[in-house]
Amino acid sequence: MTKKSFISVISHEENRGSVEFQVFLFSNKIKRLTSHLKLHKKDHSSHRGIRKILGKRQRLLAYLFKKDKVRYKELISQLKIRKLK
DSSP: OOHHHHHHHHOSSOOTTSHHHHHHHHHHHHHHHHHHHHHOTTOHHHHHHHHHHHHHHHHHHHHHHHHOHHHHHHHHHHHTOSOOO
């Protein structure tokens, strides 16, 4: 999913501070760093960076789950991050 299409899905105005958009950006960074780490296995600073980003995304998803479970489930299904039970 591209950034512009995701913005239009979230809202018609560009609400870049929303939890959904932040999770989307972190997911893109994680995908990019994962592909980088497949080539450069000994890049420890990138390993640390991906762990930090994963933690931030996890905290945002926990916050969204606590506040609004419907939005959480929609976001998870759109980004295909986790398997829903």
